[in-house]
Amino acid sequence: MSLSVQLQHRLPGIDLDLSFDAPPGVTVLFGRSGSGKTTIVNAVAGLLRPEAGRVAVNDWVLFDIERHQWLPPHKRRLGYIFQEGRLFPHLNVRQNLAYGRWFAPKNARRENPDKVIEMLGVGHLLDRRPARLSGGEKQRVAIGRALLASPRLILADEPLAALDDARKAEILPYFERLRDEVSVPILYVTHAAAEVARLATSVVALQDGKVVRQGPAADVLADPSVAPAGVRAIGAVLKVRVLAHHDDGLTELDANGARLFLPRISHDIGEDLRIRIPAQEVILSKTPPQGLSALNVLSGTVDSIRSGDGPGAIVSVKTPAGIVLARVTRRSVNALGLEAGAPCHAVIKTVALAPQDVGGRIISNE
């Protein structure tokens, strides 16, 4: 299943003109607020009629303005997970979950309610009204409600933005399970790099209503010319495996032979994870560093150096663990004599591996 989107629409202050194809899996629309992300999702959902464009899931056309085709929202078979949940306050959790399922064609009801309830851990909440749920619980029910409508496409518009960090950490794994266990394509809107790194199969980076870059998360997040959410969002994504939990509160990870340490995480030994290393948390050294407090040193060679208009530059270093990005000044690049092919050492502060940047299991075929 894949989704193809072409869209032209004018809003006050922004001119949307874009097209992209979303492969199966999670496609993240990534960009700062005002870049048109929500407009795209609302057009796909049929809540907003764009001036021109066409959206189709495989060969099933949701709308084609030029050919005067327009499916009303209720015929599009979507599961839309809203930022604020939008659970029905007059229905309890059980009735909320059943709502979309009730309208789905009988022969299309794929998802088993008991399985979904178990997957989302909402079994003990079924008789409660939304007013008596926490923010995280509401969002889990919203995910279940969308899923049980047996949608052909799941839309999620900043589903974590209204939650605090602890609740974010609670919900993200459910989206990972959705990605790994449900075969429906997911269009996911966010401006948080950590969510992109953990969830994205493919990223569409948006700026001022245009697609500036599309590709796998590791590539897009590493591209300083994109920086959809500012330079702070630039970072490398590494695949690692949990090796050991040490008594001093650290967890040891294996990144393709290299060792990394980060504050104790709850994942089991042997589990495969994605971690994101923000470029601004990495410093570079020409000689093997000694007498440093940082625990994580990855050695490799400079792959490329990209500088923007400002004083900064993004150096990508090829290490056995994968590409690591470092944000340094251009002055440092000159002083260290960094150039493509030069050996160098990337030093990562342990604390930089924040738990919210630690992702869940990776699909095996990735």
Add this chain to the structure above:
Amino acid sequence: MDWLGPAEIEALKLSLRVSFWATLATLPFGIFVAYALARWRFPGRQVLNGLVHLPLILPPVVTGYLLLLTFGIQGPVGRLLGEIGIVVAFRWTGAALAAGIMAFPLMVRAIRLSIEAVDPKLEQAGATLGASRAMVFATVTLPMILPGVTAGAILAFAKAMGEFGATITFVSNIPGQTQTLPSAVYAFLQVPGGEAAATRLVIISIIIAMGALLLSEYVGRRAAARVAGT
């Protein structure tokens, strides 16, 4: 009820019947007009709003006279209805029509307020989950505005019970046919020695009006709490 005379019981029963049907028959229109005013932007919206409120601001006797001109036996609508065998002039149905029209603005105001309090985003959510417009209304909007609808209906009922000016102008004051509670009070006060009967009816009127008001408050609060899920 043996402290009430037969004429008084008749007036009470008639008033209850007139008010019941006036409320029930106008309720669907009330919900529809309230929804249109709250949610749709169309040319003539302000005109519709004004028309709905007209009975509230016009002298009731003017409304009654306009009804007589329109729905009377010689009136344009009255003649049409007469051809298919429906006569409202000087019948209890006419009293119900007058009461319904006089109560309509109160009903619409209460329902409209509750519709405006429903977040359209919830209706959008219903649509994305596969519910058509009508189903969204039936499963999301209507249950959520139920407190307002109930309050509006009870208020309209109370108003209909007390309607006098338009009723007596339109359908006169015929015992057993169009003599409602207020008309009966008025009639008793016109004859010597009628004060006692008038007083009894006045007490009943006060009880019904206060009861309706309290009931409407209570139902509104209960239903609002149910919708809020607390």
